[in-house]
Amino acid sequence: MSVSDSLLVFDMDGVLVDVSESYRETIQRTVEHFTGEKITREKIQDWKNQGGWNDDWALSNHLIGLAGVKVDYQTVVDYFQSIFHGNGASQGLILRERWMAADGLFERLAGRFRLAIFTGRLRWEADLTLKRCAPHLRFDPIIGNDDVTRPKPAPEGLLKACTICQPNERWYIGDTVDDARCARGAGVPFIGIAAPSSPRYKALVAVLKGEGAIAILDDINQLETVLKA
Ligand SMILES: [Mg+2]
CATH class of the missing domain: 1.10.40 (Ribonucleotide Reductase Protein R1; domain 1)
Known part of the structure; x- marks a missing residue:
């Protein structure tokens, strides 16, 4: 199976980037x-x-x-x-935003998956943080709020990424109930991120589970435990 057969689409805030102080x-x-x-x-x-x-x-x-x-x-x-x-x-x-992935994570993932983003940010605001925090990484496509007519929880942006990439397998990784609903609407398996330190952690885990998350991780650095080779 080639890299382009498998697609990981990431939400940005709370998944790729810690936005608690932003x-x-x-x-x-x-x-x-x-x-x-x-x-x-x-x-x-x-x-x-x-x-x-x-x-x-x-x-x-x-x-x-x-x-x-x-x-x-x-x-x-x-x-x-x-x-x-x-x-x-x-x-x-x-x-104040902080890149959450440890060194090497995305380099390893890029060897196995095509990497994309669907975020509620405007695309230029996504690009700004990506350029500052992870200029060496390639996410394609990057779909922002201004690239869709219906924002999350509507599945439009996620479906757009899947249409562009035509993968055999795909996952959406997000940290809110709207991300999970977006994935469900698109028919894409959802992996939830819930930081144990976050406010209302237990409630968040419960709602993500309720929306059908296939796994809930403390942070993105545990992703490879779900996506076993
Ligand atoms: Mg988020």
């Missing part, structure tokens, strides 16, 4: 900026576990609205982006 922190700061109230990481995870809140702009906007504060959506997005990418006065939290 996206999750940006949600907290954005909500606090407009409402004056702090929201906990546990509460944010509760919303993620519920599904339908893959988009961090939409979730921030929703949380601000729930606090009874009326702000224009674009104003929320602009503030969010100024924290995430920096605004001249301060560095963007995107720079």
Whole structure:
């Protein structure tokens, strides 16, 4: 079997990259900026576990609205982006992101699989972090939120990757219930990532199992235990 017969499609945030100090922190700061109230990481995870809140702009906007504060959506997005990418006065939290794979993991996987990404990020934001953290790795295709008409949990982006690659075998690796639903909708086996240190860990494992995950791993470095040669 050749490399191109087998496809691994990765979600990005929480799978390839630790975003606890970038996206999750940006949600907290954005909500606090407009409402004056702090929201906990546990509460944010509760919303993620519920599904339908893959988009961090939409979730921030929703949380601000729930606090009874009326702000224009674009104003929320602009503030969010100024924290995430920096605004001249301060560095963007995107720079806090950490590549999660140990040295050699993707080099070994690339010998056996074609590697692709389907992320809820805009494609240029995915490229930015990939260039900084893993410039030597090749993911193809990289499908961002702006490459699909329907974001996760819709399966469109995952199906697009499968159409491009035409693999015999394929898997999707993600860390949220929306990723699992996306995989189920596409008919692609799903491997869940749930960090034991993450808030609401047990609830996350339960929802990923409930969506039919074939395995749940602490992090991406355990992937080869599932994908045995
Ligand atoms: Mg994710």
